[in-house]
Amino acid sequence: xxxxxxxxxxxxxxxxxxxxxxxxxxxxxxxxxxxxxxxxxxxxxxxxxxxxxxxxxxxxxxxxxxxxxxxxxxxxxxxxxxxxxxxxxxxxxxxxxxxxxxxxxxxxxxxxxxxxxxxxxxxxxxxxxxxxxxxxxxxxxxxxxxxxxxxxxxxxxxxxxxxxxxxxxxxxxxxxxxxxxxxxxxxxxxxxxxxxxxxxxxxxxxxxxxxxxxxxxxxxxxxxxxxxxxxxxxxxxxxxxxxxxxxxxxxxxxxxxxxxxxxxxxxxxxxxxxxxxxxxxxxxxxxxxxxxxxxxxxxxxxxxxxxxxxxxxxxxxxxxxxxxxxxx
Amino acid sequence: xxxxxxxxxxxxxxxxxxxxxxxxxxxxxxxxxxxxxxxxxxxxxxxxxxxxxxxxxxxxxxxxxxxxxxxxxxxxxxxxxxxxxxxxxxxxxxxxxxxxxxxxxxxxxxxxxxxxxxxxxxxxxxxxxxxxxxxxxxxxxxxxxxxxxxxxxxxxxxxxxxxxxxxxxxxxxxxxxxxxxxxxxxxxxxxxxxxxxxxxxxxxxxxxxxxxxxxxxxxxxxxxxxxxxxxxxxxxxxxxxxxx
Ligand SMILES: Nc1ncnc2c1ncn2[C@@H]1O[C@H](COP(=O)(O)OP(=O)(O)O)[C@@H](O)[C@H]1O
Ligand SMILES: [Mg+2]
Numbered sequence: 001x002x003x004x005x006x007x008x009x010x011x012x013x014x015x016x017x018x019x020x021x022x023x024x025x026x027x028x029x030x031x032x033x034x035x036x037x038x039x040x041x042x043x044x045x046x047x048x049x050x051x052x053x054x055x056x057x058x059x060x061x062x063x064x065x066x067x068x069x070x071x072x073x074x075x076x077x078x079x080x081x082x083x084x085x086x087x088x089x090x091x092x093x094x095x096x097x098x099x100x101x102x103x104x105x106x107x108x109x110x111x112x113x114x115x116x117x118x119x120x121x122x123x124x125x126x127x128x129x130x131x132x133x134x135x136x137x138x139x140x141x142x143x144x145x146x147x148x149x150x151x152x153x154x155x156x157x158x159x160x161x162x163x164x165x166x167x168x169x170x171x172x173x174x175x176x177x178x179x180x181x182x183x184x185x186x187x188x189x190x191x192x193x194x195x196x197x198x199x200x201x202x203x204x205x206x207x208x209x210x211x212x213x214x215x216x217x218x219x220x221x222x223x224x225x226x227x228x229x230x231x232x233x234x235x236x237x238x239x240x241x242x243x244x245x246x247x248x249x250x251x252x253x254x255x256x257x258x259x260x261x262x263x264x265x266x267x268x269x270x271x272x273x274x275x276x277x278x279x280x281x282x283x284x285x286x287x288x289x290x291x292x293x294x295x296x297x298x299x300x301x302x303x304x305x306x307x308x309x310x311x312x313x314x315x316x317x318x319x320x321x322x323x324x325x326x327x328x
Numbered sequence: 329x330x331x332x333x334x335x336x337x338x339x340x341x342x343x344x345x346x347x348x349x350x351x352x353x354x355x356x357x358x359x360x361x362x363x364x365x366x367x368x369x370x371x372x373x374x375x376x377x378x379x380x381x382x383x384x385x386x387x388x389x390x391x392x393x394x395x396x397x398x399x400x401x402x403x404x405x406x407x408x409x410x411x412x413x414x415x416x417x418x419x420x421x422x423x424x425x426x427x428x429x430x431x432x433x434x435x436x437x438x439x440x441x442x443x444x445x446x447x448x449x450x451x452x453x454x455x456x457x458x459x460x461x462x463x464x465x466x467x468x469x470x471x472x473x474x475x476x477x478x479x480x481x482x483x484x485x486x487x488x489x490x491x492x493x494x495x496x497x498x499x500x501x502x503x504x505x506x507x508x509x510x511x512x513x514x515x516x517x518x519x520x521x522x523x524x525x526x527x528x529x530x531x532x533x534x535x536x537x538x539x540x541x542x543x544x545x546x547x548x549x550x551x552x553x554x555x556x557x558x559x560x561x562x563x564x565x566x567x568x569x570x571x572x
Contacts, residue, residue, distance in 0.1 A: 015572075052415055053414070053415060053571070054411060054414060054415060054571060054572075055571065055572055056571060056572070074417045074418070074419065075417075077415060077416065077417035078330075078417040082415050084408070084411060086408055088407060088408040088409045088411060088412065089409060089412075090341075090345070090407075090409055091407065092345050093341070093345070101337060101341055102412065104333050104334060104336075104337035104338075105334045105337070105338070105412065105413070105416035105417075105418070106330070106334070106416065106417060107329065107330025107331070107333045107334060107417075108333070109333070149412075
C-alpha cells in the first residue's frame with residue numbers, strides 16, 4: 001500500500017480559458033485530517049470535484065488509495081464518502097429513507113443499511129426527526145443528515161466541503177465533534193473551510209490555497225511554531241500612571257537589556273524579551289515602579305496570524321466575501 | 329451485485345417519489361385521458377374507437393414518458409441531488425438506465441389507460457395483444473430516450489416541458505396518429521418518416537386493426553436505432569456537460 005492515501009500531482013483545471021486550479025500538488029496520509037484553507041473562489045470545491053469524479057482535470061494526476069482517480073473513478077468512488085458544500089438530499093424523502101437510499105447506491109445490503117441508518121440518526125441526534133421529510137429540517141439538521149449520508153457506507157476517506165459554513169453554532173460544534181470521532185475511528189478526512197479556527201482545531205495538516213495555487217502546506221503545529229519563536233508577554237496595568245510612559249520604558253530597558261516594548265493602548269503593553277524567562281521578574285519590576293499588574297499573559301500566534309503572514313489575505317475580508325456570496 | 333442494488337433502489341425511489349407528482353399527473357395521465365374522451369365522444373361509433381385507439385395510445389406514451397423524464401432528471405439536477413448519483417460507484421450507462429426505466433414503465437402503464445376505456449365502449453376481439461405490448465414497449469423506450477435527450481439539453485423543468493412540446497405537438501399531426509400520412513401534403517410527408525413515433529404507432533395499428541402501412545420488422549429496427557442513438561447522445565452530453 002502507498003504511504004499516502006491521496007496523492008495529487010500538478011493538478012490543473014481550466015474552465016474555458018479561466019484557470020481555476022493551477023498545477024497543485026499535495027499528499028494526504030492515512031488516518032490524517034487534512035484541511036484546505038482558503039478564501040471564496042480559491043479553487044477548493046473544484047479540487048474536491050476533481051478528486052471525487054464530478055469534474056475532469058485538465059492536467060495532472062490523482063491517486064487515491066492506490067487507484068487512478070482519472071482512469072478508474074468507480075473504484076475510487078466505492079472507497080470514499082462525499083459531503084458537498086450544499087445539503088443536497090431528497091426533499092420528499094424522510095431522513096431515514098434518505099440514508100437508506102444513499103447506502104443502497106454503494107451496494108450496502110438491506111438489513112445492514114437499515115441498521116446503519118438507525119444507528120446514525122441516533123448518533124447525530126436526529127432519532128426523533130428521522131421520519132420527517134428532509135425539507136422540514138432546519139439548516140443544521142440538514143447538514144448533519146448530509147454528513148450521515150456521506151458516511152453510511154463506511155468509507156475509508158471522507159471529503160467534507162465547508163462542513164460548518166452557514167449553520168448554527170451548536171450544530172457546528174456537534175459536527176466538529178463527530179468529525180473528530182470519525183477520525184479517531186480511522187477514517188481519513190479531507191476537508192475545506194474558510195474558518196481558520198476550524199482548521200486549527202480539527203486538522204493535523206493544512207494547505208493554504210489562494211487563487212488556484214497552494215501557497216503552503218504544513219502541520220498546524222509547525223505553522224504555529226514558526227511564529228512562536230517570538231515570545232510575547234502582554235501586561236495590563238492599572239489606570240494610575242505615576243510615571244510618564246517613556247520613563248517606565250526607559251527603566252525597563254535598563255532592568256532587562258535587549259527587551260522590546262510595544263504599547264497596545266494606555267493600559268496594555270507587550271514585552272518581547274530576548275529569551276524565555278519567568279514573568280515573575282517583570283511583575284516585580286512593575287510593582288516596584290508603582291504599576292500594579294492586573295493581567296499578564298503569553299501571546300501565542302494563531303493560525304490566523306500565520307495565514308495572514310503567508311497569504312497576505314485579511315481574514316475579515318475573507319469572511320465578508322463569504323457572507324456576501326451566501327446572501328445572493 | 330452492488331450495481332444491481334443501486335439500480336433497483338434508484339428505480340424504486342423514482343417510482344415511489346415521482347409517479348404521482350403534479351406534472352406527471354397532468355401531462356402523463358390527465359392529458360391523455362382528456363384526449364381519449366374527446367376523441368371517443370367525437371367518434372361515437374364503435375369502429376371509430378378502435379380506429380383511433382393506436383393513436384391515443386401512442387400519444388399517452390409520448391406524453392407520459394417525456395414529462396416523467398423532465399421531472400426525474402431536471403428536478404434532481406436543479407436541487408443538485410443528481411450529483412449524488414453521479415458520485416455513486418456505478419457506471420453512467422447503468423445510472424441512466426436506472427433513471428429511465430421508471431419512465432419506460434410509466435409510459436407502458438399510460439398506454440393501457442385508453443385501452444381500459446375502449447374495453448367498456450367497444451369490442452376489442454381479434455387484437456394481437458402480444459404485438460401490441462411489444463409495440464408499446466418499443467414506443468415507451470424510444471420516447472423515454474427522446475425525453476432524456478431533451479432533459480439533458482435544458483437546465484429547468486419548465487424548459488424541458490416547453491422544449492418537449494416542440495417535439496410532441498408536431499408529432500401528434502405528423503405521425504399518422506389521427507390523420508393518415510397519405511392525406512398529408514407530399515412536401516410534409518418526409519417529415520413524418522423522420523419521426524420515430526410514426527413507426528411506433530404503425531406497429532400498434534398493425535396489431536390492433538391490421539391497418540399499418542410499414543413492415544413491422546422495419547419499424548422495430550428504426551425504433552431500435554433511434555433508442556440506441558438517443559441514449560448514446562444523451563450520455564455523451566452528460567459526460568460533457570455535467571461532469572465538467
Ligand atoms: N463550472 C464552472 N464554470 C466556470 N467557472 C467556475 C466553475 N466552477 C467554479 N468556477 C470558478 O473557479 C474558481 C474556483 O471556484 P471554487 O472551486 O468553487 O472555489 P472555492 O470552493 O474555493 O470557493 C472561481 O473563480 C469560480 O468562479
Ligand atoms: Mg467552495
